[in-house]
Amino acid sequence: MIYIFGSGLAGLSAAISLHKSGYKVTIISKKINGGSSYWAKGGIAAAVGNDDSPELHKIDTLEVGDGLCDSKTVDYVTREIRYVVSTVEKWGFKFDDDLRLEGGHSKRRILHKTDDTGREITNFLLNLAKKKGINLIEDKLLALKVKDGKVAGFITEKGGSFDAEKVVLATGGYGYLFKFTSNPSTNIGDGIAIAFKAGALVSDTEFVQFHPTVTTFDGQAYLLTETLRGEGAILVNERNERFVFKYDSRGELAPRDVLSRAIYDQYKKGHTVYIDLSPIEDFDRKFPILSNYVKRYGKRLQVFPGVHYTIGGIRVNTRGESNIKGLYAIGEVTDTGLHGANRLASNSLAEDLVYGVNLVRYIDNWEGLSIDDVKEVIEVRLRNSSNRLSLEEIREYNWNYLGIVRNGEGLDKLVKIYESNDTFNDNASLVSLLSAKGALLRTESRGAHYREDYPNKSWEDGKRIYFMVSR
Ligand code: FAD
16 A cells, blocks of 8 residues: 555546556545645746646756756656646646746746636646545555664554555645744645654755745635736835836846845735736636635735745655655655755645656556765754644744845744754754754855845855764
8 A cells, every 4th residue: 555645636647547557556645725826826837838848847847946956856747747747637637728828937837727826726636536446545644664774653642553665645744833924824835744753854945935926815814826827917116116126127027036125025014906907908707716715905015925835845856755664755845956055936736747647657666756966965863842833823923034034043943943943843843943954054045045134146056954863
């Protein structure tokens, strides 16, 4: 039996693909319809247009990744996504016919289904999994059992202790560990913390991506997708100034980190920022879900940046294998090196699908993550302590000191807070510690990581920070 934790796009696509090839799989998820996949609005990046190619997709990904992408991974994902998309279409999913444009892409290459792609495709796969009789259990992973460097089983909240030789983590990222976020509350980094405690290599945790345009509808955070700006929406302040060109010549199509900082700066200067949707032609047809809200809230909506995607995680190779035998990880829980220091829009669902659908190719011939070229690993000691911060306190701290603009003083303070906290039992504190420590150590600004005390890129390209638990 192969146990898959998480029922987002990565977990579901892996389960269906494995099941179709005759493997027995069980999905265990904290919340069956939890996770970010259901909230994804824009779509999936794939070079399927006549004027496009995986090479161009690769160039765009490397450009946004700001010197830290793993070229082999980028090559793999940008090529494979075309095959994987056709696989999912063969399973019965139908994308809309047109391709959309998003920031950082040189071509129209966003496959989508209305303006609710994530919900559409995840529901489709969930229904398919149910139809195929795949075992779906709602339960929470608490720990992995590892013996002699191999997975031996796992422990869940309701089910207790199980033996297993193959475990796939697809538990998503940790965006909900920040006060302002587009992420759902399931995403607090459980899988990263659990794998780390079991001995997995973790990397790139300082890179947290902010989305520039989050709004609120009925008191709930709601992401205003990149494609809105691709289709012509503009950003203005209360004086109706289209301020973005002051920050970047690409205007509204500049990468997310640039726009997030621009909007953050506007607020710091006392302005209020809005997205104006009125330039979009044929809005109701293109964005039917958002159009329902717009009827109530209007086409000029206040926006603010929020944490959207966490780039770092369990280090895996292009086969989804970690350094612990039998432990696979796929989707946002991982750090594959695809995104580098900043993720190109709509590349994460592409990564989910490539690693999920293709896992079946590698499941019976383990190679394992090679860590020979990892020169330096920082060991982190876990602390078993009665000091526990509440989740709300952690979210507040992270937003204040690990947010859009960081500095050494704030990060040092944050690291000390988490080091004196219960990182042994509290996953949220442990993942926050790894993220804050990475951000403190990276004394430069690159991609999504911005330090006001080190505003320039100064480290050599490709140099990443790796963490492992101290034994
Ligand atoms: P998730 O979909 O986050 O699923 C994680 C799963 O793990 C959940 O089922 C959860 O219940 C389960 N889980 C968590 N902890 C445990 C535990 N301890 N035990 C058991 N189960 C657990 N990306 C794009 O490429 N294009 C987009 O247009 C896009 N839009 C987005 C819009 C929003 C609002 C958000 C939040 C993200 C968006 N992203 C987009 C990012 C993308 O949605 C995610 O990166 C992707 O969905 C992650 O998929 P996943 O399967 O790895 O994890």
